[in-house]
Amino acid sequence: xxxxxxxxxxxxxxxxxxxxxxxxxxxxxxxxxxxxxxxxxxxxxxxxxxxxxxxxxxxxxxxxxxxxxxxxxxxxxxxxxxxxxxxxxxxxxxxxxxxxxxxxxxxxxxxxxxxxxxxxxxxxxxxxxxxxxxxxxxxxxxxxxxxx
Amino acid sequence: xxxxxxxxxxxxxxxxxxxxxxxxxxxxxxxxxxxxxxxxxxxxxxxxxxxxxxxxxxxxxxxxxxxxxxxxxxxxxxxxxxxxxxxxxxxxxxxxxxxxxxxxxxxxxxxxxxxxxxxxxxxxxxxxxxxxxxxxxxxxxxxxxxxxxxxxxxxxxxxxxxxxxxxxxxxxxxxxxxxxxxxxxxxxxxxxxxxxxxxxxxxxxxxxxxxxxxxxxxxxxxxxxxx
Numbered sequence: 001x002x003x004x005x006x007x008x009x010x011x012x013x014x015x016x017x018x019x020x021x022x023x024x025x026x027x028x029x030x031x032x033x034x035x036x037x038x039x040x041x042x043x044x045x046x047x048x049x050x051x052x053x054x055x056x057x058x059x060x061x062x063x064x065x066x067x068x069x070x071x072x073x074x075x076x077x078x079x080x081x082x083x084x085x086x087x088x089x090x091x092x093x094x095x096x097x098x099x100x101x102x103x104x105x106x107x108x109x110x111x112x113x114x115x116x117x118x119x120x121x122x123x124x125x126x127x128x129x130x131x132x133x134x135x136x137x138x139x140x141x142x143x144x145x146x147x148x
Numbered sequence: 149x150x151x152x153x154x155x156x157x158x159x160x161x162x163x164x165x166x167x168x169x170x171x172x173x174x175x176x177x178x179x180x181x182x183x184x185x186x187x188x189x190x191x192x193x194x195x196x197x198x199x200x201x202x203x204x205x206x207x208x209x210x211x212x213x214x215x216x217x218x219x220x221x222x223x224x225x226x227x228x229x230x231x232x233x234x235x236x237x238x239x240x241x242x243x244x245x246x247x248x249x250x251x252x253x254x255x256x257x258x259x260x261x262x263x264x265x266x267x268x269x270x271x272x273x274x275x276x277x278x279x280x281x282x283x284x285x286x287x288x289x290x291x292x293x294x295x296x297x298x299x300x301x302x303x304x305x306x307x308x309x310x311x312x313x314x315x316x317x318x319x320x321x322x323x324x325x326x327x328x329x330x331x332x333x334x335x336x337x338x339x340x341x342x343x344x345x346x347x348x349x350x351x352x353x354x355x356x357x358x359x360x361x362x363x364x365x366x367x368x369x370x371x372x373x374x375x
Binding site: 030033034035036037038040041102105106108109112113114 | 151154155156157158159160161162182327328
């Protein structure tokens with residue numbers, strides 16, 4: 001039983017980074033595809049679209065920080081906590097990055113023809129980012145309560 | 149939801165409402181280039197649908213109703229995309245209802261619909277309610293009353309505008325159902341087709357252009373006379 005609990009601890013330790021990175025890959029690919037399409041249609045402001053396409057990469061950074069915060073010597077006492085916190089934080093980051101990619105793609109699609117709505121069209125993507133930040137911050141707060 | 153055409157949809161320009169458009173935002177050649185990104189099977193289905201129900205059919209129009217029914221049945225066998233099938237059925241229903249209204253205006257009776265009995269689910273219904281002004285279909289197709297009014301007053305321009313508007317709205321809903329899917333792509337293509345048809349038949353624009361040409365010719369004539 002003990003090796004299994006320790007294995008789960010390792011899963012939880014790496015989950016925020018791995019799941020966050022998977023979400024960022026999906027999100028950046030979605031938004032990047034939209035940006036590539038928009039480049040065919042616009043005459044200038046290419047950097048703006050590529051910049052938006054990079055927005056879902058922040059979840060990987062949050063994942064790195066959470067993984068570092070959870071890092072400690074794994075024991076039977078702290079592994080369940082690390083597993084629960086790490087996996088749930090990772091899932092939250094993964095889904096938020098994927099959803100943010102869709103929001104960014106939609107923003108790029110609509111703003112390429114109407115530049116004045118570029119800022120406001122990013123609001124949904126910013127909201128999704130906000131939820132990722134909640135998950136990130138509270139993962140850090142709760143990580144402090146896991147036994148060393 | 150599958151989003152296979154994010155790049156393609158993002159590369160398509162915004163289509164303004166056709167009645168407000170002054171020019172087409174994309175040429176057919178450019179559109180074809182963008183549509184090369186479609187999956188082969190989707191492209192084939194779209195081409196079949198275009199030949200069947202686009203506003204300006206690219207293939208020769210069928211000469212008889214029976215030929216039209218045969219062609220639509222053959223095309224529908226090759227079209228598997230549910231949203232595209234639903235749109236084709238919607239367009240065929242629209243054409244059948246208009247055919248019914250026109251035939252009734254011309255004094256024909258319900259038996260005239262027999263050759264197209266397999267074309268639409270509404271043919272029997274229309275024949276059964278031939279005496280009703282709107283074939284008792286207003287609840288399903290609210291535009292019928294207006295279409296009948298325009299037909300009665302021989303207002304072809306208003307009738308075209310109404311039908312285009314109905315299709316345009318339908319395509320808008322289809323595109324919203326899957327923003328980066330095949331639905332958005334084929335909705336764009338059919339909307340673009342309507343836009344082209346509208347621009348080609350804009351009476352005011354044609355008159356204005358005609359007057360400009362006359363003015364130009366007069367000016368050239370005056371210059372020649374002066375010299």
